[in-house]
Amino acid sequence: MSETPYFDEMWGHDETLRQPYQQFHDWLHRENPADLRAKQREAEELFRLTGITFNVYGRTEAEERLIPFDIIPRIISGAEWTKLSRGIEQRVRAINAFLHDIYHRQEIIRAGRIPKEMISRNEAFLPHMIGVEPPGGIYTHIVGIDLVRTGPGDFYVL
Template sequence: MLDDAGNPRSSYAKLAQWLEDKPPNFLKRKSREAETIFRRLGITFAVYGAEEATERLIPFDPIPRVISPGEWRRLSAGIDQRVRALNAFLHDIYHRQEIIRAGRIPADLILQNEAFLPEMVGHDPARKVYAHIIGTDLVRVSENEFYVLEDNTRTPSGVSYMMENRETMMHLFPELFQSHRVAPVDRYPELLRQTLESVSPNQAKSDQTVVLLTPGIYNSAYFEHA
């Protein structure tokens, strides 16, 4: 939020002033309110192997991370490129395996991997899309630089927590949304449904049915399934 001289960066100017005007313990009080909301809605995730608790509340930080429109355009283009590259990579290892033959990746790393499915070799999924939902974990390491920590391609969970976080922020801090033009996130379910319908085996049907499979209430991402 602050530069080396301790001054707010331009994208954080309004937020910094808003924080400056708030009384002591304001954020602690709002964090407790958020925790109450999360408990009421049951926004939790399971921690496998943790002895102290099987379920925890999703962590909530009342101070938002601001990503400017210019930053988001650059990030969005880069993420889009990664998603296309990952799907191209999956298509290659199940077809010509040129990346292996070129020596870019050792064959054993792919062929001996427990996630590799020999039954998929030569098979083309609908629209040649292997990963319909990809979670790219980003971290800001400097003012103008982001790193990708990992790409999650096996139907990653987490987007429901983001949506509930946004709802909670709008409830707790409506004035922030009045003073900032915040990009909406509420179209995600609609976009997800369109994505799944787009790979339906019968595109002629107007009443396609999308089915959600869940291991049940003891799964770590059950809140997302619900």
């Protein structure tokens, strides 16, 4: 067995099937790979039709791209989700606090942590929102959070 630099969601570091994947593993082995590939293509086509895409801004080839999607799910145990949800909620609160500051006191700019031009020249900055308090203080109703697993029970919340 060779040591790998990455953590395999299903098999871990030691090539032992992880408990959260037991039932899924059994199901997966009963499935036809061609059917799974067809389902992947169907999902991608649905994403295209409904506009579930993104652009890579700042590049000359900023064409519309599909949101990366894998028909094979990443399974997170209940205990892992309990831990992760705290980090995810913290990140969302931090994003909302940042936006509140940008549209109100701008302390982060006054403290010199972010240059004013980085905010004022940003296409997403809306000067007419300065001083506006959205309902519940929530600026971000939809937030895309990326999870990166680096080991058993170890994640980065981006």
